[in-house]
Amino acid sequence: MTSSFNVRSAGGYEQLMGRWSKRLALLFVDFAGLSDGERVLDVGCGNGSLTFFLPQAAKIKEIVAIDYSPIFVDEVARTNTDPRISVRQADATALPFEDKAFDLALCLLVLHFVSDPDKAIAEMRRVVRPGGVVAAAVWDHMGGMPGMRMMLDTAAVLDENSHDFRRNYCFRPMTAPDEMKNSFVSQGLASVEQTSLLIRMDYQSFDDYWMPFTGGDGPLGHYVSNLEAGLRERLKAAVRGAYEAGRPDGPRSFASVAWACRGVVPG
Numbered sequence: 001m002t003s004s005f006n007v008r009s010a011g012g013y014e015q016l017m018g019r020w021s022k023r024l025a026l027l028f029v030d031f032a033g034l035s036d037g038e039r040v041l042d043v044g045c046g047n048g049s050l051t052f053f054l055p056q057a058a059k060i061k062e063i064v065a066i067d068y069s070p071i072f073v074d075e076v077a078r079t080n081t082d083p084r085i086s087v088r089q090a091d092a093t094a095l096p097f098e099d100k101a102f103d104l105a106l107c108l109l110v111l112h113f114v115s116d117p118d119k120a121i122a123e124m125r126r127v128v129r130p131g132g133v134v135a136a137a138v139w140d141h142m143g144g145m146p147g148m149r150m151m152l153d154t155a156a157v158l159d160e161n162s163h164d165f166r167r168n169y170c171f172r173p174m175t176a177p178d179e180m181k182n183s184f185v186s187q188g189l190a191s192v193e194q195t196s197l198l199i200r201m202d203y204q205s206f207d208d209y210w211m212p213f214t215g216g217d218g219p220l221g222h223y224v225s226n227l228e229a230g231l232r233e234r235l236k237a238a239v240r241g242a243y244e245a246g247r248p249d250g251p252r253s254f255a256s257v258a259w260a261c262r263g264v265v266p267g
Helices: 010-032 070-079 117-127 146-158 160-170 179-186 206-215 218-225 229-244
Strands: 039-043 062-067 085-089 102-108 128-139 190-203 252-264
Touching: 010 070, 010 102, 010 128, 010 190, 010 206, 010 218, 010 252, 039 117, 062 070, 070 085, 102 117, 117 128, 117 179, 128 179, 146 160, 146 218, 146 229, 146 252, 160 218, 179 190, 179 252, 190 206, 206 218, 206 229
Parallel strands: 039 062, 039 102, 062 085, 102 128
Antiparallel strands: 128 252, 190 252
16 A cells, blocks of 8 residues: 555545645646646646646646546546546556656655655656656645644544544644655755745635535545544534634635645756
């Protein structure tokens, strides 16, 4: 098992995270840099948020997308209409490509779910040509996700069995300050830069916020869907109170921050 991210359906993931990764993709590509005529590897493509944005950002020569989940691979293949894009199932820690095959390797919201993220970074470095770029972004689970922490911290009050889950969620690999940057350096990448990328997660109502967690996708979805029914209803009521914060139900907006790193493959 090379990924700890559980996915049950492409549609469920889209509501849980895909709609937000689309927003993040724009900022991520701007940070990573992209030029016409390049061959790009998208490592951990999910529903294709980054994959399908890349041709809008530059006149890309070729985009190869990989993901460990066959659900995501099937979804990208089903929705793709661009002949420059291909998708296949593969392991981020053992990329099935020759050395120096790409100009860029991009990895959006994936490294913190990979069994060996250092190996994944090393593999991206291997398949990118000298002078090419490796870039990745992960959510700042501990300090940059107030919308998700609202759920986690409420659960910790109601369910003592959630404490280990909260700790594991908040301190996933590559999500601490400088952790990803240090890994980029240790894997031999040069001119390593780190930044923070901020988007807003905008919900129309409490149901728009809550319902994606009930489908079982992602860590929080897995936790919520496996709760005993009575505890799940108590958690829902308590989280609703936190979401509404004493005002009528309606739109709410949460700042969400990701760590991003880029490095250059040495010549």
